[in-house]
Amino acid sequence: MIIDLFAGPGGWDVAATRLGLEVVGIERDHAACDTRRAAGLPTVEGDVRDYRPADFLDATDLIGSPPCQPYSVGGKGRGRAALDAVLDMADGLAAREPVAQALTGLDDERTGLVLEPLRWALEALDAGHPFKTLMLEQVPTVLPVWEAFARILRAEGYSVATGRLAAEEYGVPQTRIRAILTATLNGEARLPTPTHRRYRKGVAQADGDLNLLPWVSMADAIGWGMTDRPALTIAVGTAAGGADPSCVGGSGARATLYGERDAGRWIECSRLVPAEALPANRGGRPDTIRLSEQDAAILQSLPADHPFHGTKTKRFEQIGNAVPSLLATHVIATAHGIPIPSPRQAPAARAAA
Structure with missing residues (x-):
């Protein structure tokens, strides 16, 4: 079972379900929880900070998409301004030091939520029930945090891959860049291989690598x-x-x-x-x-x-706020070694219209 922190309306969970995986999402926004329940997605309504891995002993994998607003270039930038403090707190968690007092000094409480997936991963390790895979997503400015997590997780025995993925390279009809981290205790962590061409201004949809599908307008x-x-x-x-x-x-x-x-x-x-x-x-x-x-x-x-x-x-x-579900499908499938549905089929979202 996968536990999805900050699950929102189910971008990750729709993808996991399509791949035949069981997933439970934690989400504190009531409207998003109502959306999830109506979609048939198992949901725990609450704050991820109030839970720990011991509450979900059946969970073998972890997904996390912390709130992006403090780090988004469209926001006030409080998360970006506090990036050094967040990186210091990540090192504190790695050393098993308390960081609660440091978190209270942040201007926006959402800034510190980016550390929750690391807390969950380390607590699961210390309890002797480590997550087999970790899959994290955020806006591009959070990549330095994922890279710090990668260093910490490698020291704990994980293979880790990080990078920026362009959504249109996975069949999403949208030019959205996301910072991704995947980690595994089994084999080598990899980011998914693109199936579609990258959008480039002035380059026609039909042009580019013939081994890849055209981006979707x-x-x-x-x-x-x-x-x-x-x-x-x-x-x-x-x-x-x-x-x-x-x-x-x-x-x-x-x-x-x-x-x-x-x-x-x-x-x-x-x-x-x-x-x-x-x-x-x-x-x-x-x-x-x-x-x-x-x-x-x-x-x-x-x-x-x-x-x-x-x-x-x-x-x-x-x-x-949702993760583009097709992008999530590629990340999860690659992390779990599951064949990815043929991109030559109509996107599942469109087929459901």
Whole structure:
């Protein structure tokens, strides 16, 4: 059984289930827990800091995607500013020293949550029931933390691989970069091999390595949107404000979308939001590019009918926070030595539409 820390609406867990693996997720957001339960995903509603490996003795593997907001370039940067302190605390955990007092000195309590997977891994080792594999994911700025974890875990007997993975190289219709760590006690840890070409500005979808599939455009995935590139990162709307949760990306990303539209590389949406219902710019065209919940889920390679619960903002927040499920499928399959479903088949998220 896999235990999934910070499980959210189930990006990792949908992938694990597709691969025939049993997974239980810990999540404290009530709306996300409702989503998980409606999707049939085993869920423990609570804070990962209140649990320990001894509470899940059947768990043989660990997944962790701590909150990204403190480390995201779109946030306030408190996690990035505290990176040296976080690395020092990781070394403290490795030495089995208490770090609780140091954690209280962080400006944002979410910053320290990135250490939880290491705490779980070390406690499981010390209890004599180590996790066979570890799979961690975060925004690219967290890679130095994963590299510190790798050094610590290697000293404990793990083989570890870390790196940045581009989501579109695994069939996700989105240009999203994630920092990944995989570790194993059995064999050599590896990051998954790309199945699709990397998106590069100015390079046609049909060009590139003929041994790889073309990247999947936004229009390929949802039938409207950018025809000349994958989608940008899905925005994370929050109850406290932030990016419009029904749009893609932040202000810079929206400018890119408008540029695609004005260059004629955009398929207008007419089936969901009538153009006349949207504010128009001086050219008389929709000034805001909005996605439906279903569209956003597909761009994250989640099932189109994934039963998101909560307010509209909460639902889009869950989608934006989720790990792209196709990327997760490749990471889990590689870590467990499971054959990866053929990428020449339609993406599972789209097939569920």
